[in-house]
Amino acid sequence: MSVLQATGLVRTYRAAGGDVTAVRGIDLAVSAGELVAIRGRSGAGKTTLLTMLGGLDAPTAxxxxxxxxxxxxRGGDALLGVRVASVFQGFGLVPILSAAENVEVPLRIRRTPAAERTRRVAAALDAVGLAEHAAQRPAELSGGQQQRVGLARALVAGPAVLLADEPTGQLDSETGAQIMALIARLVHEQGTAALVATHDATLLARADRVLELHDGRLRPAATGPEPAPASAAT
Incomplete structure (x- = not known):
């Protein structure tokens, strides 16, 4: 059974020049342990789709x-029981907190007991290869290490769904490849349903399935290189 299921998603924004529809009737299903990559030129609607799937932006339909x-x-109450986590292009770490404290944030929000928080944080940092960096703050870590902390934070509470928006966008190609390999390994090991928006050929090659978003519509990706990016922002 699909862990993540979207049916007939539409998102229309009001603009001075007339309504703009960013997402047009998308149907999507992602199973546990499946890594699905979405590619598409800037402005195709990838970020809009992810924000709706993550509960951050209600669809028009x-x-x-x-x-x-x-x-x-059921309004905002429905989100309280949802196990979904996100990884951001800009890392999204709290500068004054250590790596361990950043990873611990979702568990504090869920009021997880202290002993359990300590155990889970240690396991999450170990899973991403940062056990020895638990006490360091983001400014003391490389970009790749910061993204590993972000991934550990996303997975520490055992989410059913992981959403990632260009997770290697600020990393060099070698570091990006390492992060992509890590995401694929952890998703498959932990049985998380993952949806990643990316232009990175490394992740596209590691994905179980690749979809393409074009003019707000989702379809199986055609073989060959991705179309050249448009000038509009995502």
Whole structure:
């Protein structure tokens, strides 16, 4: 059964020159342990789609279900029981917190007991190869290490769904390849349903399935290189 399921998603924004529809009737299903990559030129609607799937932006029409829970069917209360986590291009770490403290944030929000928090944080940092860097703050870590902390934070609470928006966008190619390999390994090992928006050929090659977003519509990706990016922002 699909862990993440979207049906008939539409997102329309009001603009001075008339309504703009960024996402047009998208249907999508992602299973546990499946890594799905979405590619598409800038402005195709990738970020809009991810924000709707993560419960951050209500669709104009359609439904999103995670673990069978309708994200937008019962107002804000529906989001309380949803196990979804995100990885950001800009890392999103709190500068004054150590790596371990950053990873611990989702567990504090869930009021996880202290002993359990300590165990889970240590295991998450070990899984991403940063056990020896637990006490360091983001400014003391490389870009690749910061993204590893972000990944550990996303996975520490055992989410059903992982959403990532250009997770290697600020990394060099070698470091990006390492992060992509890590994401693929952890998703498959932990049975997380993952959806990653990316232009990175390394992740596209590691994905179980590659989809393409074009003019707000989702379709299986054609073989060959991705179309050249447009000038518009995503």
């Amino acid at each position: 359609g439904t999103v279900r995670i673990d069978g829970i309708d994200l937008y069917g």
